[in-house]
Amino acid sequence: MRVLIVEDELFLAEAIRDGLRLEAISADLAGDGDTALEQLALTAYDVVVLDRDIPGPDGDEIARHLSAHPESPRILMLTAADRLDDKASGFESGADDYLTKPFAMRELVLRLRALARRSPAAAPPVREFGGVRVDPFRREVYRGGRYVALTRKQFAVLEVLVAAEGGVISAEDLLERAWDENADPFTNAVRITISTLRKRLGEPGVIETVPGVGYRMTDPA
CATH class of the missing domain: 3.40.50.2300 (Response regulator)
Known part of the structure; x- marks a missing residue:
């Protein structure tokens, strides 16, 4: 949000x-x-x-x-x-x-x-993609029924990716939507957050890097 x-x-x-x-x-x-x-x-x-x-x-x-x-x-x-x-x-x-x-x-x-x-363009409050379930209201994440503890920033990034339902999100878009207007566009914060988020979510990997474009969620199933 x-x-x-x-x-x-x-x-x-x-x-x-x-x-x-x-x-x-x-x-x-x-x-x-x-x-x-x-x-x-x-x-x-x-x-x-x-x-x-x-x-x-x-x-x-x-x-x-x-x-x-x-x-x-x-x-x-x-x-x-x-x-x-x-x-x-x-x-x-x-x-x-x-x-x-x-x-x-x-x-x-x-x-x-x-x-x-209640936003006209808002999707249901609980989102799920690729076996990852994100509840923004409770700030909870589950993968295959397993609770995944995330930091605030990891949660914000995952929420954007899951909402895209497999669509590619650029690093610039992640900075804009998960950070704020003061975020440094040249920072490596997105790359580091994605890396730690992948570790928290475990295997098989569900966050894919699209070279030169950005990141997207995948469905291992």
Whole structure:
């Protein structure tokens, strides 16, 4: 899952981003409405965590902009305004969910995962390919009924590969979807993560390297 956090309080935004990364959720930051719209035009996000009171186009304007397009990401409005009227106007602007400050990080994560499952383009929450079963909600992986313990980054990479159902995913796409906007395009992080992931999944191998193109899942059966 990839999330855009639109929040002008930098300390809070960074705290949310770091908390989401601990849950294997990639997150980018935007401190104002104009920056948010620019990033939304360039990157496909699953959910936008949207503060209502931000510089430039405010949260309601951005929500209305997104809700006009059916393929836009889901919107979780995050704000200190907790009156029923405030929530109602937020939903009328196009928000899919509403969370008031202060909040528990665990609740935010649960709401984000629930919203991602409701995305129009989302596949079922539990994916399986080549005998590998990935449950994003519980962050669990099984191969042939055997539980496979993975790090957060290994899980994020495997989730992308399994979702492709045998399609080839380039290293650049993996960086974009399993890391975040600050990932170094020249890093060998993808190669190292793939190597350790193969060891964790065991034999026979289910992740194939397509020379000069990328990686894909295979079905040994």
